[in-house]
Amino acid sequence: MGETNIDSDQIRRQPHGSVGAAAGQKAIAQSNSAEFAEALFRYSAPEEVMTFPSTCGACAAMCETRMFVTRIPYFQEVIVMASTCDACGYRNSELKPGGPIPEKGKRITLCVKNINDLSRDVIKSDTASVKVPELELELTSGTLGGIVTTVEGLITKISESLERVHGFTFGDSLDESKKNKWLDFKASLNKILSMSEPWILILDDALANSFIAPATDDIKDDHQLICEEYERSWEQNEELGLNDIDTSSADAAYNENTHG
Ligand SMILES: [Zn+2]
Known part of the structure; x- marks a missing residue:
């Protein structure tokens, strides 16, 4: 696949x-x-x-x-x-x-091991990418928009969204191999939700606006959840429009004064 x-x-x-x-x-x-x-x-x-x-x-x-x-x-x-x-x-x-733009990006990795993990709260912002290595699935930032859901809800939404985007519906004239590929993928989605084996969910958010709820009161005791902060690259800041955040209003004022 x-x-x-x-x-x-x-x-x-x-x-x-x-x-x-x-x-x-x-x-x-x-x-x-x-x-x-x-x-x-x-x-x-x-x-x-x-x-x-x-x-x-x-x-x-x-x-x-x-x-x-x-x-x-x-x-x-x-x-x-x-x-x-x-x-x-x-x-x-x-x-x-509620606060200022976080200084760093954040990568959250959850090892989904049991049925309770499926009901953990998830906040996936528009700037987060989603990876499920077990499915060879990667959704780039901007996909799905921002959603408040659960682990299970996120996987279900991904499935619905792929079905919609690619027009994978039964009965249309989709060629056989594409259809089989989609059916295989859907079977793998259902398999990870059945929790027969542990799997990994990664949310990578350059603006650190995403969240997976810990299962313990102190996040340090939750050994299935890893949160890592990282410095955003220049390209990521550029993509987010943060490189010129401090100068844009000054530039506008300058242009207004000189050309207005
Ligand atoms: Zn109304």
């Missing part, structure tokens, strides 16, 4: 220069499903949740937004906002970084 790659060509590239500023404020994840908010609100005590009136993003009716700011242990300070519209049922949840 060959390596399965989805590249991020479909992902809109923002013009250079504005990206750095945007990268810091950009949501880690955004969703219209209920499960997202439920998963994150578990990290907060009810009295920490603020409620304020807002307008529905779909129908403009008045609705209520719940918000809290918290520090997720072994992750970072985050801002969670969720609203549900009683009038039209539209839901919107957003997870944002």
Whole structure:
């Protein structure tokens, strides 16, 4: 079986220069499903949740937004906002970084050994790549967008996304070998979720906005989870628009003054 790659060509590239500023404020994840908010609100005590009136993003009716700011242990300070519209049922949840852009990138490696590991919370930001060596699978950053899920949910979403992107559906005129390749891959996906053997999940996030929950109170006792920080390369900073983050506004002001 060959390596399965989805590249991020479909992902809109923002013009250079504005990206750095945007990268810091950009949501880690955004969703219209209920499960997202439920998963994150578990990290907060009810009295920490603020409620304020807002307008529905779909129908403009008045609705209520719940918000809290918290520090997720072994992750970072985050801002969670969720609203549900009683009038039209539209839901919107957003997870944002609460602090400055982390200085270093972060690589998280989880050895998935038992069925409980499948229900660990996972936050995969848009800038994280996902690797599953057992499947020869690598999804580059920008693929799948930002999601709040579990280990099992992540694998399921990858499967659904590959199926959609490659149009692997039964009954169409897909040639036989491609179809068999996909069926093989899907069988391997199901096999890793059946936990007959341990497997490795790697999230590599240049902006360190991703997270896999430890199974123990102290992360040091969790021998299946390894978090490594690394210096971003110049290319990675360039990709994230961080190399000119400090000069872009000055440049704009300069241009405005000289040409405006
Ligand atoms: Zn509405």
